[in-house]
Amino acid sequence: MSGIDESNDLFESDMNKGLDKSWRLCVAPMMDWTDRHCRYFHRLLTRHTRLYTEMVTTGALIHGDRPRHLDFNAEEHPVALQLGGSEAADLAQCAKLAQDWGYDEVNLNCGCPSERVQRGAFGACLMNEASLVADGVKAMRDVVDIPVTVKNRIGIDRVESYEFVRDFVGTVAEAGCEVFIVHARNAWLQGLSPKENREIPPLRYELVYQLKREFPDLTIVINGGIQTEEDIALHLSHVDGVMVGRHAYHEPWAMSRWDSRFFGMADPLASREEAETQWLAYLERHVATQTGGHPNTWPQAMRHALGLWNGSAGARRWRQVWSDHKLKLEPPAKVAALATAARQETRRLLAESVSA
Numbered sequence: 001m002s003g004i005d006e007s008n009d010l011f012e013s014d015m016n017k018g019l020d021k022s023w024r025l026c027v028a029p030m031m032d033w034t035d036r037h038c039r040y041f042h043r044l045l046t047r048h049t050r051l052y053t054e055m056v057t058t059g060a061l062i063h064g065d066r067p068r069h070l071d072f073n074a075e076e077h078p079v080a081l082q083l084g085g086s087e088a089a090d091l092a093q094c095a096k097l098a099q100d101w102g103y104d105e106v107n108l109n110c111g112c113p114s115e116r117v118q119r120g121a122f123g124a125c126l127m128n129e130a131s132l133v134a135d136g137v138k139a140m141r142d143v144v145d146i147p148v149t150v151k152n153r154i155g156i157d158r159v160e161s162y163e164f165v166r167d168f169v170g171t172v173a174e175a176g177c178e179v180f181i182v183h184a185r186n187a188w189l190q191g192l193s194p195k196e197n198r199e200i201p202p203l204r205y206e207l208v209y210q211l212k213r214e215f216p217d218l219t220i221v222i223n224g225g226i227q228t229e230e231d232i233a234l235h236l237s238h239v240d241g242v243m244v245g246r247h248a249y250h251e252p253w254a255m256s257r258w259d260s261r262f263f264g265m266a267d268p269l270a271s272r273e274e275a276e277t278q279w280l281a282y283l284e285r286h287v288a289t290q291t292g293g294h295p296n297t298w299p300q301a302m303r304h305a306l307g308l309w310n311g312s313a314g315a316r317r318w319r320q321v322w323s324d325h326k327l328k329l330e331p332p333a334k335v336a337a338l339a340t341a342a343r344q345e346t347r348r349l350l351a352e353s354v355s356a
């Protein structure tokens with residue numbers, strides 16, 4: 001209940017300031033993770049958090065299988081398409097596709113450090129090319145009405161100065177970008193894997209706060225290493241929004257309180273059981289609509305929900321059953337029953353050992 005009271009306070013102070021809450025909470029774009037199944041699952045847990053696709057390159061959209069990259073479930077709104085690319089004309093073409101497909105936002109990736117992305121001359125290395133990014137943003141804004149936003153780092157390689165990110169944001173904002181999602185660490189373009197680049201360069205949240213102070217009219221969303229509700233609330237006292245990546249993915253139930261705490265709205269689910277029931281219905285629909293109703297299409301979707309019971313007794317057994325290769329051809333309802341039985345058995349044994 002205290003969550004609801006606090007969020008109402010937050011909500012009222014927003015109303016006074018006329019602030020837009022659209023980016024207050026976001027789940028980060030994550031390759032191989034935030035596909036449409038994952039986003040549907042997250043949407044069950046929070047109705048108001050903004051969701052992002054995995055990065056899709058302009059080349060893949062222009063030359064590849066568009067429905068595969070762009071289709072999403074109607075329930076996913078608000079949902080943003082993240083693009084990887086640097087050619088203004090290509091970005092504009094893809095932004096138009098995003099809008100036509102029904103996305104609420106198009107976001108440009110200026111933060112990914114992977115070598116593959118560097119070879120394509122986009123991602124984090126674009127932070128060295130602010131005017132190229134500005135051209136891309138302008139080209140996109142010329143053809144769409146949905147917001148065009150940028151996700152960037154605070155610096156690249158060993159450039160530690162605040163001025164670097166300030167100048168980048170300033171230049172891109174002049175082209176009309178009003179929302180910046182800032183991963184509060186540098187990207188080191190040589191010698192670190194993408195995974196290491198999410199862990200080793202130090203987090204410097206203060207630089208992101210400083211951006212908000214210097215550009216009060218921009219919407220500044222902070223990202224990187226944020227986990228607890230208390231952390232989120234603290235960041236929201238400095239910036240407009242918080243983007244959470246790995247923690248949301250691995251501990252999804254944490255999101256089930258976000259609507260009340262941070263949006264002043266009712267939470268959509270009362271329990272994990274309810275989440276599981278609704279998710280199971282989705283898996284069954286998914287299986288039914290795949291070729292011939294073949295059941296082995298559900299594990300690809302289910303992998304994103306394996307953290308649902310994390311932190312509660314029996315979670316490991318539940319996960320093990322859902323991940324058991326021998327069960328992959330069984331219908332999801334049958335696997336769900338086995339997983340629940342295993343989870344409840346663990347709880348029963350635990351209760352017995354406590355009372356003994």
Ligand SMILES: Cc1cc2nc3c(=O)[nH]c(=O)nc-3n(C[C@H](O)[C@H](O)[C@H](O)COP(=O)(O)O)c2cc1C
Binds near residue numbers: 030183244245
């Ligand atoms: C598996 C994985 C894939 C990612 N893929 C993308 C991506 O496609 N685009 C992007 O901008 N960032 C990507 N990221 C970075 C996240 O969006 C986020 O900036 C980063 O994980 C830091 O936030 P966190 O500490 O809350 O996870 C990825 C992160 C992970 C863990």
